[in-house]
Amino acid sequence: xxxxxxxxxxxxxxxxxxxxxxxxxxxxxxxxxxxxxxxxxxxxxxxxxxxxxxxxxxxxxxxxxxxxxxxxxxxxxxxxxxxxxxxxxxxxxxxxxxxxxxxxxxxxxxxxxxxxxxxxxxxxxxxxxxxxxxxxxxxxxxxxxxxxxxxxxxxxxxxxxxxxxxxxxxxxxxxxxxxxxxxxxxxxxxxxxxxxxxxxxxxxxxxxxxxxxxxxxxxxxxxxxxxxxxxxxxxxxxxxxxxxxxxxxxxxxxxxxxxxxxxxxxxxxxx
Amino acid sequence: xxxxxxxxxxxxxxxxxxxxxxxxxxxxxxxxxxxxxxxxxxxxxxxxxxxxxxxxxxxxxxxxxxxxxxxxxxxxxxxxxxxxxxxxxxxxxxxxxxxxxxxxxxxxxxxxxxxxxxxxxxxxxxxxxxxxxxxxxxxxxxxxxxxxxxxxxxxxxxxxxxxxxxxxxxxxxxxxxxxxxxxxxxxxxxxxxxxxxxxxxxxxxxxxxxxxxxxxxxxxxxxxxxxxxxxxxxxxxxxxxxxxxxxxxxxxxxxxxxxxxxxxxxxxxxx
Numbered sequence: 043x044x045x046x047x048x049x050x051x052x053x054x055x056x057x058x059x060x061x062x063x064x065x066x067x068x069x070x071x072x073x074x075x076x077x078x079x080x081x082x083x084x085x086x087x088x089x090x091x092x093x094x095x096x097x098x099x100x101x102x103x104x105x106x107x108x109x110x111x112x113x114x115x116x117x118x119x120x121x122x123x124x125x126x127x128x129x130x131x132x133x134x135x136x137x138x139x140x141x142x143x144x145x146x147x148x149x150x151x152x153x154x155x156x157x158x159x160x161x162x163x164x165x166x167x168x169x170x171x172x173x174x175x176x177x178x179x180x181x182x183x184x185x186x187x188x189x190x191x192x193x194x195x196x197x198x199x200x201x202x203x204x205x206x207x208x209x210x211x212x213x214x215x216x217x218x219x220x221x222x223x224x225x226x227x228x229x230x231x232x233x234x235x236x237x238x239x240x241x242x243x244x245x246x247x248x249x250x251x252x253x254x255x256x257x258x259x260x261x262x263x264x265x266x267x268x269x270x271x272x273x274x275x276x277x278x279x280x281x282x283x284x285x286x287x288x289x290x291x292x293x294x295x296x297x298x299x300x301x302x303x304x305x306x307x308x309x310x311x312x313x
Numbered sequence: 314x315x316x317x318x319x320x321x322x323x324x325x326x327x328x329x330x331x332x333x334x335x336x337x338x339x340x341x342x343x344x345x346x347x348x349x350x351x352x353x354x355x356x357x358x359x360x361x362x363x364x365x366x367x368x369x370x371x372x373x374x375x376x377x378x379x380x381x382x383x384x385x386x387x388x389x390x391x392x393x394x395x396x397x398x399x400x401x402x403x404x405x406x407x408x409x410x411x412x413x414x415x416x417x418x419x420x421x422x423x424x425x426x427x428x429x430x431x432x433x434x435x436x437x438x439x440x441x442x443x444x445x446x447x448x449x450x451x452x453x454x455x456x457x458x459x460x461x462x463x464x465x466x467x468x469x470x471x472x473x474x475x476x477x478x479x480x481x482x483x484x485x486x487x488x489x490x491x492x493x494x495x496x497x498x499x500x501x502x503x504x505x506x507x508x509x510x511x512x513x514x515x516x517x518x519x520x521x522x523x524x525x526x527x528x529x530x531x532x533x534x535x536x537x538x539x540x541x542x543x544x545x546x547x548x549x550x551x552x553x554x555x556x557x558x559x560x561x562x563x564x565x566x567x568x569x570x571x572x573x574x575x576x577x578x579x580x581x582x583x584x
Contacts, residue, residue: 079358080352080358080362081351081352086465086466087350087351087555087556088555088556088558088559089556090556091351091554091555091556187462187466188459188462188463188466188468188475191458191459191462192459194357195357195458195459197459203478203482204459204475204478204479204482207474207475207478208475211474211475284358284359284362285358285359285360285361285362287359288359311582
């Protein structure tokens with residue numbers, strides 16, 4: 043048994059798609075979430091800046107006594123996981139490995155698509171991981187730099203002409219190549235599931251990286267007997283680097299539940 | 314005569330549209346530009362965060378011995394100009410007043426449109442300034458939160474289906490109301506001049522806030538006899554908070570000239 047909370051962070055709100063699955067699978071766990079809303083998006087910034095921001099995010103979370111940290115951010119997971127894990131004395135998990143395992147399990151034609159931020163695609167992290175797991179699988183990857191601004195602006199409803207147009211542009215090469223599995227390599231993208239799913243068609247499996255990561259975290263903690271005491275409901279607390287105003291409404295959509303009044307602002311530059 | 318450089322800053326690259334006009338009007342002036350590329354965009358953040366970032370931008374520029382600071386950022390100009398000017402012992406100028414004067418001069422039907430970031434529209438700064446100048450002019454305003462991500466991603470070419478779709482959505486109410494003057498209340502928007510101009514039609518005057526601001530700066534410095542020595546070509550230096558990699562190419566488009574190797578990275582959090 044380990045009653046310490048799980049720490050989770052993201053550049054903004056996307057990581058809440060992982061928190062949502064953690065809360066569903068492990069309702070007894072306490073969760074500390076940090077969303078860097080004062081500096082979102084990360085995915086178009088340089089490697090050096092992403093590493094600096096990721097270090098500060100981890101340093102803030104480490105002011106709590108945590109059992110593990112989940113990088114629920116595709117950009118930081120692909121750009122800085124090894125480095126952050128090496129620097130941190132508690133386990134640090136990212137979204138890449140569980141997503142690649144899920145994609146390798148799901149694909150039948152071994153053509154896997156990957157969409158993500160510019161930094162995620164530039165990193166080559168998914169391709170390296172998959173090459174180790176299934177050297178014969180092909181990966182087609184493409185950056186979708188406008189998806190995060192669209193989602194953070196609440197533009198993810200099917201029928202929204204702008205997001206449908208952007209999605210069609212980004213996804214056309216994947217449909218043309220006939221991938222049967224598409225990794226949503228950014229934790230913001232699950233909010234676009236309906237739009238992406240409809241465009242790609244029912245034969246394509248979409249991998250939600252936040253959710254697959256949460257499932258792996260649940261597995262590991264269960265195997266290690268590191269879950270909190272059963273029977274007690276966990277508490278989630280949310281921290282953001284911009285004002286807390288306006289956070290609750292959009293966060294509720296990502297989470298599928300109310301964040302309540304457990305939201306505080308943090309000056310991330312102090313870490 | 315005043316040989317000190319002019320300081321200019323923006324959340325990212327948009328302020329270069331003001332620098333471009335300054336360089337054209339005052340080729341003898343030295344310019345220090347700061348673009349906060351590690352934290353762009355500002356326009357969707359809270360007032361409190363915009364003030365904090367603006368203060369750091371000014372503090373960095375003040376490490377140089379400047380004759381004046383130009384806030385070539387619609388978001389900071391509308392949200393924090395008074396405060397930053399009051400705190401700073403050299404003149405600090407923003408984009409609002411010159412744009413409002415130009416719009417009041419240009420309009421015939423006294424229906425003026427204003428587009429900008431969410432923070433700019435929320436501030437009400439343009440409406441207040443115009444009410445003092447021409448109480449009978451009407452202002453119709455609307456936020457265009459996706460314009461900055463589109464422009465910073467290089468998506469500003471006429472014919473680009475995504476930006477054309479976004480522009481049509483944002484501008485439809487302005488066309489319907491029959492404004493004859495439209496203030497581009499964000500220094501990124503001049504890159505969308507062709508798209509916006511074609512959509513609004515030839516009867517609508519577009520006010521480029523960066524350029525009108527630069528013209529006012531040139532007027533004031535000339536009147537105060539505060540220009541650099543004539544006959545000497547000015548030097549412009551550029552500082553950014555993200556990596557300098559990739560800056561030069563996009564900056565060249567904003568500036569209409571090569572930035573050369575006068576680009577350095579600065580750790581804005583130290584200010």
